[in-house]
Amino acid sequence: MTHFKSMSVRVFAAFLLFIGVFAYLVYHLYEVQILRHEELLEKGKKKYTQKVVTTGNTGEVFDYSGYLLVGNRPYGIIFADPSAVPLKHLSAATDFLSKELSLDRDKVFRGLSRRTKLLEKDGKKITIPCQYFLLKTKIPYEEFEQHRQNITSANMKFVHFETEYARYYPKDGMLANILGLSTRGNNGKLTGVTGVEKKYEQNMRSVSGELTFDRTRDGIPIYGGVTQQIPEKDGSNIFLTIREPIQSILEDELDKLMAEHNPKSAYAVMADPYTGDILAMAQRPTFNPNDRSSMKSDCWRNRMAEDVFEPGSVIKPFAVAGALDRGVVTPDTIFDCENGRWHYGGYPLKDDHRVGKVTVSEIIKQSSNIGTAKIAVLMGKHALDETLRSFGFGQRSGLQLPNESRGLYPRVERWAKVSLTRIPIGQGMAASPLQIVRGYCMLANGGHPVSLRLLDRIETADGKVHKTPRPEAKSIFRRKETHKEIVKMMKLVTEPGGTAVQAGVRGYYVAGKTGTAQKVINGRYSSRNHIASFVGFVPADNPKFVLLVTADEPSGKTYYGGSVTGPYFRSISERSLRYWNVPPDVDPELYDARRKLAAKQVMAAKIRLWAEERKAKEERLRKGASPAKSIPPAKPVSNGTHTSSVSRPVQSTRTEKKRENPRSGRYYGTYTAMMKNR
Amino acid sequence: MNRFTRLKEHKDLPDEKRQTRASGGSGGWVWALTAKIILIAVLIFGAHSIRVVYKAKTEDLNKEARRIDAQIRAIKHETMNLRNRKAQLSARPYIQKKTAKLGLRAADYSQVQHVALLQEPKYVPGRTPADYAEAPAGKEARPYSVTAREKKKDGRKDNAKVAAVF
Structure with a gap:
């Protein structure tokens, strides 16, 4: 074999080897890219895709x-x-x-x-x-x-x-x-x-x-x-719809109320009477959601929506408005308030202080239970029921919060005879603070039904705005004058001689009503446990807001709505009106002068009345008249919903001792003491 | 010794073999193939290197993008925290603490005075503001103030109105 030939063989062999390897690579490439493509792609994705x-x-x-x-x-x-x-x-x-x-x-x-x-x-x-x-x-x-x-x-x-x-x-x-x-x-x-x-x-x-x-x-x-x-x-x-600055004012004043009167709980609700917007609402006790340890059992419920109570005298304007609207009474119609004692349906009804023959306006001003009851009797139960239902009692306020209560308002078919005199003074029914505020919004805006609103709008992430509607409704008043008449009466409540002088706001006309409701404890009205309220709107003729302030079982010197919650109504209103820059209705100095004069005149009238009473008493004693017969103790009354007792028996002699203790709920003989405790 | 074997000279070779010899012999095409393969390998290597460099740059960009994403998230969180802090600072308890610390008190409502014009200003054509510089004598001298006597007079009128009510 020649040298050349052996080289050729080697080269050929190398070539063959090279071709073989190359062919294998090509095949492998084909296998990876074509045959196993899907499988390997999936594997790769799993590993490198997240x-x-x-x-x-x-x-x-x-x-x-x-x-x-x-x-x-x-x-x-x-x-x-x-x-x-x-x-x-x-x-x-x-x-x-x-x-x-x-x-x-x-x-x-x-x-x-x-x-x-x-x-x-x-x-x-x-x-x-x-x-x-x-x-x-x-x-x-x-x-x-x-x-x-x-x-x-x-x-x-x-x-x-x-x-x-x-x-x-x-x-x-x-x-x-x-x-x-x-x-x-x-x-x-x-x-x-x-x-x-x-x-x-x-x-x-x-x-x-x-x-x-x-x-x-x-x-x-x-x-x-x-x-x-x-x-x-x-x-x-x-x-x-909440306004945070106003909310702060409410919370601040509620804290002061809690510190001064130490009630079991307190709430305040402010609403726009025309739109139903809740401008602020606060309650005590409350909690701090950032600190869950502060969530005690009595703190976290929304009492303003869930709790109901017998509202007391704050219901009176609704009944009277209904009577005015139906033409049953006029503001000047005179009723005999029986000097604080009356019987109807076999049960006695009393006033906190003696009122004689007065007009309907005075009945509201002095918050006479007997006068209001007589108006209701004249109206009839169906008219009264229709009136209260049209003001929203027995229905939810429209706020749509979880667990909101409808209140307790019995159907008219289940009313006892005595219910006709009790329901218009706020007994025998229960309402939540929101229902009361809603009713007063209707009184303030001329009788137009409103639903309370808490949600103003929802804004989605992409910028769309969904506003909650404000439905408009026709006024429930049949007469145009009804609104003006009832507002005029309610203004008198904060004037001298009214039950809420301390709720008057300097320079503004305030229309409102006090409520001092006895609480039902073990089926009987308690003389020690009360719910003090004041609800009103200001300025009365063009209201900016309706405000309710309530204190449950105030434990201070007094428990009347006018003296417990009235001052806080005033301070909240003052601060809110100043915030909103609402001009006053009347020059403040003129306002002060008028009130001073009015207070003097009221005092003079009362002193005259007192003098007449003393003269009449002396006359009786001189003639040797027998003391007034005592009325037997009141029996518990069932009006179909719950049992209530109406009043304590009247004592035959009035002693100085009775006048001294405001917490006993007994009869007051002096005007001074009465004014002190309103 | 093989006397009959001799180196063939170029002229004795047939044409085909002459050409082969001239071209370097029967292994030349292998070198060409090898050269081609090397060239392809160099190209592939070059492409791969470029790809590696590109990938490295992409990774750097990825890291940068991720860093910027993290920065954006951090800024969003900071914005959220600042907004929460702003809301906290405007909360009533915080403001109350500050006012107590600074010894401030709430404004007294009775200190608020509302001013209202008693009458609209009269426009007299042809007059300039300079003409009103000096107030004229007489009742017009006090267009925006109420004297004590006038106040008392008004008060008496209102007293009569109030008395009528009671």
Whole structure:
């Protein structure tokens, strides 16, 4: 064989080898790219594609002007992957993390060293790597960022960081009972528990999105590598009708009322009479939703919507308005109020102070139970029932808060005979503060029915605004003059001689009514437990707002609506009118002069009356008349809904002792004492 | 020794073999193939290198984008916190604490004065503001104030009205 020939063979063999390898490569390429394309693509996607669920922000709650009432606050969560902790660095990592996060070193060490855990699956116990150990949660965001920087710079890749949002109430306890609160469930979703948070939970809930993207080996998303995106959606924001500055005024004054009179509870509600917007509402006791330990059992209910009570004399203007509207009476019609004692249906009815023959206007001014009862008797029960129902009693106020009560208002067929004289003075029925406010809104706006509104508008994440409607309705008054007449009467309540002189606002005409309702304890009216209220609107002829202030069982020197809640009605009104820059109805100095003169004249008239009474008494004693017969003790009265007792027996002689104690509820003989305690 | 074997000279070779010899022999095409393969390999390597560089740049951009995303998130959180803080600062308890600390008190309602014009200002064509610089004598001298006597007079009239009511 020649040298040349052996070289050719080798070359040929190399060539063959080369071709073989090349052919194999080509085949492999074909196999990978064509035959196993789908399979390998899926594998690749699984490894380098990540799916992340994104969540939007829960909607927030604002007042009418956009002041934040309920918001979201970010907080940080730091957790570690124990299975990724290098064993040789475990001790150093523990020292660093426990120092950085101010945690117990032993706890951290135990958590980080637990690299596996047992899991039961299909009846078998299997060991899986433990990849989650919570180090710290609810970290304020600034602190969290600092920790993140420090831990990242220490190159601890097994520590991970997450951000979550918690509900935050920046005004603490303001409006707490109405706003309610929410809590995070086991599924991580925010759930409303009470109040606005519960009512509008669906609107405020965010919609989760999904993001599928390609990532690098280190888990970093590749820019432009988004393969699928379902965008998340933030929840809608809720705007209430509440005005935060006015709300602050209400809360402040309620705190003062609680400090002065120490009642069991107190509430105040202010509403716009024309639109039904709730401008402010507050109650005590209350709680701070940022501090759940302050949520005691009597604190978190919305008493203004859920609780009902016998309203007492605040109902009188409705009955009288109905009688005026039907032409049954006029403002000058005179009724004999029997000097404070009257019987109807076999049961006695008394007034807190003796009133003789007076006009309908005076009946409202002096809050005569007998006068009002006689008006109601003249009206008839069906007319009275129709009147009260048309003012919204027995129905919800329209606020649409959870657990709002309809009140207790018996059907007219179930009325006892005596109910005709009790219901118009606010006994034998129960109403919530919201129902009373709604009724007074109708009195203030000329009889037009309104539904109370708490929600003004909802703004979605994409900027759409949905405003809640304000339905308009025709006036329930048949006569145009009825509104003016009843307002004129109600103005007298805050004038000298009325029951709420302390509720008068300097420079403004206030139309209102006091209520001092006895509470029913163990089926009987209590002489010690009262609910003191004052409700009114100001300026009377063009009202800016209707305001109700109520104190449940004031334990101070007095319990009358005019003296307990009247002054706070005045202070809230003064501050609110000043805030809104409402000009006064009359020059304040002129106002003072008029009131002074009126007070003098009222005093003079009462002194004259007192002198006449004393003269008549002396006359009787001189003639040797027998003392007045005592009336037997009152029997409990059942009017179909609950039992009530009406009054205590009248004593045959009146002693100085009776005049001294205002809490006994006994008859008052002196005008001075009466004025002191109104 | 093989006397009959001798190196063939170029002129003795047939034409085909002459050409082969001239071109370097039967292994030349292998080198060409090899050269081609090397060229392709160099091209592939070059493309791969460019791809690697491009990927590295993309990764840098990714990191930058991620960093900016994190910054945006941090700014959003900071904005949220600032807004919450603003709401907290305007809350009643906080303001009350501050006012107590500064020794302030609530304004007295009786100190508020409302001023109203008793009559509309009269417009006289041809007059300039300078013409009103000096107030004329007489009753017009006091268009916006009420003397004590007039107040007393008004008060008496109103007293009569009030008396009529009672």
